[in-house]
Amino acid sequence: MQMNMVSALNSALDLAMKENDKMVLLGEDIGEDGGVFRVTDGLLGKYGKDRVIDTPLAESGIMGTAVGMAIGGLFPVPEIQFAGFMYLSFSQIVNHVARYRARTRSSISLPMIIRTPVSGGVRTLEHHSESPEVEYAHIGGLIVVEPSNPYDAKGLLISAAHSKDPTVFLEPTKLYRLFKQEVPEDAYEVPIGKANVVKEGDDMTIITYGTMVNVVNNVVLKRNLSATVVDIRTINPLDEKTILDAAKKTGRVLIVHEAPLSFGIGAEISARIAEKAMFELNAPIMRVAAPSLPYPLPGDEQYYVPNEVKVSKAIDKLLSE
């Protein structure tokens, strides 16, 4: 069935809730309204208000309550309406969600899925466009995933629903309705912790995820390049083997992400390749990312988010080295 990312996620939540009667959704405007992006549309009618909970407007309260629900044996799926507001619950996520298993030597674990829309490119108000993945990946204890297409979105969400670990599930706003794809109506899993080699090529390796997968694919297609493109899909834990194999294969590596350049996911991937595959490279590792500054108001957005031109110029440089 043809689905966009919103309907794929909705289908995954529906199937997961049907399968596990301990799963409850909680967040702002997720019930009657079906979520501001309609990801939870129709689930209140199907599963009732005890399982699809419209909460008061308080992100830390939502996250802290989810922690308690998980301790109490439920499988909570807290939704934070935008990643820019998730900082109000950052204390709960860092101090408790990420640490509970470690802090209790696994006697208490917190299986849950924290869903939030991320990234920009859709001219929203400020605080609605951030790409905060590194902030959650850096802590340890959180699985962090970010799909780039409807098929992966559904499969990763179902895997997260079967996981015993807390997952931060980042949904790129721009991709919610950007395109449709053939997606099975039944449940299926896309494995967490496994990168996807989107295409194989010989001249360069481009490692990316989220909103940038389409940008990279478009450049490769338009310029008819022979590139290996890797969509990492799971940000933490990294699928290091797939990344290293892809890097060694072509000897030229470009890493592309929408989040700011400095101290980003690209720095982490680049360091791992440098440590473990440096002598199999033919050129310095390169990165394309947003500038190292806070996300601007929407007026400047097109100068900030990496685009096809920026990726294409970086490829020129990578091939000339």
Add this chain to the structure above:
Amino acid sequence: MDENGNIDEQLFPNGLTDAQITDMYKQMSFARAVDAKALSLQRQGRFVTYAPLLGEEATQVGSAYATSKDDFVVPSFRQHAVFLVRGFPLYKLFIALRGYEDGASENDTPQKANMTPEIVPVATQLPHAVGVAYAKKYNKENSAVVTYVGDGGTSEGDFYEAMNFAGVFKAPLVLIIENNQWAISMPRKQQTAAETLAQKAIAAGIPSIQVDGNDVIGVYKAVKDALTNAKNGPTVIECLTYRMGLHTTADDPTKYRPDADVEAWKSKDPISRVRKYLEKKGLWDDAKEKQMQDEHSKTIDDAVAKAEAFVVDPKSMFENVYSYVPQVLKDEEDEAAANSFWQGNV
């Protein structure tokens, strides 16, 4: 019960027996002995930083004693006596105080005592308690959740968010404010312009009361009543007590707290008033006191020995982060293990 051990019969809780009062007396005395030992072991470098409970025994023992086994308790960081009353083994508390997560591991977990471990960031545990209470309601369990916060914690956002959520959910929850008058160096009157801390519940639509937190019977009754009513929704109870000791072993209260302030609370000691009551009834004497203290010493020494016999495996650090060990983390673990976790000399 007042400071001289006199009971107000009209307020006396139904069904509370002298045997139970004696038991609470023993539990409070045990908590005080454990507290003194923990302080001493910290000073010897055998325990890490410790938050003493001296002076707050009635609030902790009275409230915990009112809970049933099926109730769930979400403590803050000072409620050591609550763990003990609920049957959590002392040696596990001591393992935690040696600085190891294993205090909460394997057998005898806090969860077996229907508790979470002690929670250090102030007030962040309160929304957890709401979530556990929601889960109880969802699962149609008849029991409730009891949680604790200090006076300083009532200034935190999570305190207000938790009360607000609990009110909306009609959560079966009893939120105890253990008001010991000091948040490290901040006296209660500088913490808020509100006349009482209990009144903060009014804005969330939750009933609340203040109780003498040094009166173990008063605390017991307030919590028992709130638990009985928990199926109808949450209650906030402010227990007025006093931190006779340090905030933690890293603190020196002589820098900010006048001695006279502490002296004034000595006559309100939560344990001595119960002893007076029991002696008046002929239920207690010096011989019984000595026998009890000897028993407590032995129990505590045994627990210290058992906790100090524990040897940590640093691999546990790596192997309890996720439900599996991801390859990237396994590589780090293997490297550390192959190098004896970097111990030795350069």
